[in-house]
Amino acid sequence: MSAVPYFQLKTQYNHWMNKRLYDLCQSLSDEERKRNLGAFFSSIHGTLNHILLADLLWLARLGLPVECKATSLSDILYEDFHQLTVARQEIDALLTNYIGTLTDADMSQLIQYKRLQSDDVNELPLGLILTHLFNHQTHHRGQLTTLMTQVGLEVGVTDMISMPTATTFLTTKYS
Numbered sequence: 001m002s003a004v005p006y007f008q009l010k011t012q013y014n015h016w017m018n019k020r021l022y023d024l025c026q027s028l029s030d031e032e033r034k035r036n037l038g039a040f041f042s043s044i045h046g047t048l049n050h051i052l053l054a055d056l057l058w059l060a061r062l063g064l065p066v067e068c069k070a071t072s073l074s075d076i077l078y079e080d081f082h083q084l085t086v087a088r089q090e091i092d093a094l095l096t097n098y099i100g101t102l103t104d105a106d107m108s109q110l111i112q113y114k115r116l117q118s119d120d121v122n123e124l125p126l127g128l129i130l131t132h133l134f135n136h137q138t139h140h141r142g143q144l145t146t147l148m149t150q151v152g153l154e155v156g157v158t159d160m161i162s163m164p165t166a167t168t169f170l171t172t173k174y175s
Contacts, residue, residue: 003107003127004099010134011096013160017141018092022048022085024153033081037147041074044151047144048084049076051137055091058133061113062126064098066091073116099130 025033025044033045041050053075056068070077078084107127114121145155160166 003104004102007099007102007130007134009160009166010130011092011099012165013163014134014137015092015096016163016165017158018088021141021144021148021155022088024148024155025081026085027153028151030081032151035151037150039143039147041140044144044147045081045084046074046076047140047147048088049078050074051140051144052084052088052091053077054136054140055095055133057116058129059091059094059098062098062111062129064094066094070116102126 025048028044030045034043036042037044039047041047050073053068053070053073056066056077057070059066060068068077078087107125107130109126110123111126111129112121112123141158145158148155
């Protein structure tokens with residue numbers, strides 16, 4: 001599988017899952033979304049914020065026009081759920097557009113970056129960074145679906161192959 005179509009599929013999945021989960025979370029009260037459920041980032045709201053925060057950090061490192069003033073991976077960027085939702089939609093669109101500009105040759109480009117709380121310079125190929133970015137999202141969305149189930153939301157199937165556009169995308173890109 002060529003790298004670019006793979007990441008295009010991942011952006012579609014990312015957008016699909018984020019929209020589904022945010023839509024479901026709208027049915028919760030602010031208190032329910034922010035209730036400490038013992039998760040690593042405390043709550044549903046805290047986990048949603050963390051996923052967005054990490055995306056912003058990586059996209060800024062890749063030179064995209066975003067800003068993240070976080071000093072910790074658990075910082076709450078948006079207390080207001082509507083603002084968090086709008087920011088998520090904007091970042092999903094930006095990420096989708098960015099992936100659409102890439103070529104397979106770009107995947108080996110080395111990207112230098114610093115971690116949030118370190119001045120050490122690190123360097124990784126773009127393809128590995130993107131793999132990490134999407135894996136990170138999926139990892140924390142898995143935690144999120146557990147939290148949502150705990151508060152009584154029915155999340156449903158989250159498998160990428162169940163995404164409505166998956167079959168069409170794979171048939172178009174790989175036939």
